[in-house]
Amino acid sequence: MNADLSVAPEIAQLAASSVLPPPPHAIAAPSTAGRVAGELTRLAATPRLWWDLVRFDPAGPVRIPLPATAGAWLLVLPPGATANCACAYATLLAGEAAESPVPPDPAAPRPAAATPLHAGRVRVHGRPGPHLVRGAGRGYSVSLHTGTVTARSGD
Helix, strand or coil, X not given: CCCCCCCCHXXXXXXXXXXXXXXXXXXXXXXXXXXXXXHHHHHHCCHHHCHHHCCCCXXXXXXXXXXXXXXXXEEEECCCCEEEECCCEEXXXXXXXXEEECCCCCCCCCCCCCEECCECCCEECCXXXXXXXXXXXXXXXXXXXXXXXCCCCCC
């Protein structure tokens, strides 16, 4: 059946909204690890949203919540500094940083090795929980963390 609604544009508009599927951004997709990691990657690739917030403090770590996100933050570490973190996802933006479990297991024969963060790759923690992030290089490190979906569509 082909309904010709050209004679009544108002009716055509009403009919179109009931026939066409909703726009893609109106469909709520479930948060999966891949989707959250993808959102963090997109946020990391858009420095205009966060670079002007970065503050370098030689006295210690700086945690900076990102506006217009659902729970994302920047972590700026001076060289050799450590910070407690309980993120589910992390990526390195600048410098060098590594993560290690906290507290270290005193019963372990040797302490757990620190795992470096890499720029352009999102670390997905299988079991989010407390860990340490350490500035591993000679300069400051800047990393991006979240526990949930972070970036808004269209940013």
